[in-house]
Amino acid sequence: xxxxxxxxxxxxxxxxxxxxxxxxxxxxxxxxxxxxxxxxxxxxxxxxxxxxxxxxxxxxxxxxxxxxxxxxxxxxxxxxxxxxxxxxxxxxxxxxxxxxxxxxxxxxxxxxxxxxxxxxxxxxxxxxxxxxxxxxxxxxxxxxxxxxxxxxxxxxxxxxxxxxxxxxxxxxxxxxxxxxxxxxxxxxxxxxxxxxxxxxxxxxxxxxxxxxxxxxxxxxxxxxxxxxxxxxxxxxxxxxxxxxxxxxxxxxxxxxxxxxx
Amino acid sequence: xxxxxxxxxxxxxxxxxxxxxxxxxxxxxxxxxxxxxxxxxxxxxxxxxxxxxxxxxxxxxxxxxxxxxxxxxxxxxxxxxxxxxxxxxxxxxxxxxxxxxxxxxxxxxxxxxxxxxxxxxxxxxxxxxxxxxxxxxxxxxxxxxxxxxxxxxxxxxxxxxxxxxxxxxxxxxxxxxxxxxxxxxxxxxxxxxxxxxxxxxxxxxxxxxxxxxxxxxxxxxxxxxxxxxxxxxxxxxxxxxxxxxxxxxxxxxxxxxxxxxxxxxxxxxxxxxxxxxxxx
Numbered sequence: 207x208x209x210x211x212x213x214x215x216x217x218x219x220x221x222x223x224x225x226x227x228x229x230x231x232x233x234x235x236x237x238x239x240x241x242x243x244x245x246x247x248x249x250x251x252x253x254x255x256x257x258x259x260x261x262x263x264x265x266x267x268x269x270x271x272x273x274x275x276x277x278x279x280x281x282x283x284x285x286x287x288x289x290x291x292x293x294x295x296x297x298x299x300x301x302x303x304x305x306x307x308x309x310x311x312x313x314x315x316x317x318x319x320x321x322x323x324x325x326x327x328x329x330x331x332x333x334x335x336x337x338x339x340x341x342x343x344x345x346x347x348x349x350x351x352x353x354x355x356x357x358x359x360x361x362x363x364x365x366x367x368x369x370x371x372x373x374x375x376x377x378x379x380x381x382x383x384x385x386x387x388x389x390x391x392x393x394x395x396x397x398x399x400x401x402x403x404x405x406x407x408x409x410x411x412x413x414x415x416x417x418x419x420x421x422x423x424x425x426x427x428x429x430x431x432x433x434x435x436x437x438x439x440x441x442x443x444x445x446x447x448x449x450x451x452x453x454x455x456x457x458x459x460x461x462x463x464x465x466x467x
Numbered sequence: 468x469x470x471x472x473x474x475x476x477x478x479x480x481x482x483x484x485x486x487x488x489x490x491x492x493x494x495x496x497x498x499x500x501x502x503x504x505x506x507x508x509x510x511x512x513x514x515x516x517x518x519x520x521x522x523x524x525x526x527x528x529x530x531x532x533x534x535x536x537x538x539x540x541x542x543x544x545x546x547x548x549x550x551x552x553x554x555x556x557x558x559x560x561x562x563x564x565x566x567x568x569x570x571x572x573x574x575x576x577x578x579x580x581x582x583x584x585x586x587x588x589x590x591x592x593x594x595x596x597x598x599x600x601x602x603x604x605x606x607x608x609x610x611x612x613x614x615x616x617x618x619x620x621x622x623x624x625x626x627x628x629x630x631x632x633x634x635x636x637x638x639x640x641x642x643x644x645x646x647x648x649x650x651x652x653x654x655x656x657x658x659x660x661x662x663x664x665x666x667x668x669x670x671x672x673x674x675x676x677x678x679x680x681x682x683x684x685x686x687x688x689x690x691x692x693x694x695x696x697x698x699x700x701x702x703x704x705x706x707x708x709x710x711x712x713x714x715x716x717x718x719x720x721x722x723x724x725x726x727x728x729x730x731x732x733x734x735x736x737x738x739x740x741x742x743x744x745x746x747x
Contacts, residue, residue: 282596296594308600
């Protein structure tokens with residue numbers, strides 16, 4: 207099947223409860239907000255959230271009670287401060303945290319791409335990460351004998367990626383801020399691409415190949431209030447409004463209003 | 468007359484003076500003060516500084532004034548090279564060892580530092596956002612460079628609650644440096660040592676706000692303050708919105724400052740070609 211276009215509801219229905227959900231984009235940039243909103247509407251829970259960084263999109267999923275576990279190297283709102291619902295849940299012990307860093311995520315995804323069980327790196331040596339990740343083993347470099355960390359392969363079940371432009375096959379343009387979406391689009395079993403517009407033929411070189419993409423959905427303004435460079439910038443006032451709502455215990459009201467949009 | 472300066476300004480100045488022309492520097496997550504320092508170096512004696520960032524996933528030779536709303540534009544309007552996240556982390560960082568000033572939530576007498584949690588990891592008093600790639604680079608880099616915008620005994624602790632950044636490694640001397648709003652420090656024989664005092668700060672001030680006994684360099688010198696031209700560049704050219712100051716305040720004051728900066732940026736009528744979407 208080469209035409210993968212469908213509605214957002216159809217795409218989100220492909221996500222099983224308990225999935226490891228990889229979230230495309232980075233920081234407050236090109237996050238798949240429309241897809242996340244549909245996921246909250248569908249109440250698909252027990253999720254493991256995986257992202258190079260996680261931010262507003264993941265904080266909404268944590269606050270909505272749909273996340274069981276998080277795997278990331280940074281969960282926050284950058285200049286806008288701590289991610290309020292994550293910080294609360296994690297400090298209360300209500301969320302399982304699988305500690306990751308940039309290297310553990312990059313090696314894990316690249317190991318999957320290379321079809322090996324791990325990629326070795328000198329990262330983490332001398333830190334406390336190995337203590338809280340007993341599943342991550344060290345090995346002796348077979349050539350030098352130096353201690354390395356064998357970062358295990360990461361295989362997301364689902365990837366949500368927002369693009370500027372996609373064709374029906376799922377080839378897509380990301381607009382400059384590439385994040386980790388290339389790797390996510392090739393490692394996840396279900397790859398949902400939302401795009402500002404879906405066109406028969408892309409207007410420029412693709413950043414993603416559609417081969418492993420399973421769903422293509424047109425979602426104008428689908429990254430807002432995060433940015434979608436160069437089409438629209440970050441909506442800073444909207445992010446401040448979110449933080450204010452959480453800090454005055456109005457998360458549920460915020461969520462209800464957001465689901466109506 | 469000596470110029471008056473604020474903590475963000477002396478920290479940015481100290482950061483800028485550590486760099487050399489041609490260095491590649493990285494801006495980490497949510498660290499506008501470092502970017503102000505890097506651009507200050509670029510505007511003064513390091514015009515060929517190469518800038519890289521997690522914000523835009525790109526390497527660039529050009530700079531723009533600091534922005535909250537259009538922060539990707541500096542990196543993506545005219546990149547030298549676009550990268551993706553795994554390429555930066557797996558290819559650029561281990562090979563080129565870019566300079567990067569890191570902001571710890573805690574730092575201890577051995578120079579180890581923490582950005583993961585305050586208190587026990589299993590049930591922290593405060594969960595922090597995480598360390599990004601600090602645990603990946605500090606085990607291998609020859610240099611470790613830190614900044615602390617608000618020097619406090621809750622930051623400078625006897626032993627960090629979680630080592631996410633590696634400081635002293637026995638038998639491996641390396642260049643470890645920290646600048647706070649009070650002073651600068653290095654590691655001497657595996658122990659954090661007071662190196663210079665910022666103008667108007669006493670050794671007792673620093674010790675009183677440090678949670679372990681400090682070693683002190685002999686002679687203890689004064690930090691060279693920012694020049695009038697460095698201050699002008701920071702205030703008028705590099706960061707007229709004052710975004711760097713977000714790192715030097717906390718709580719309600721920070722929330723208020725954030726709102727003011729956003730308001731100023733939204734109101735700014737000087738949306739020239741330096742900002743998108745006009746460029747594409």
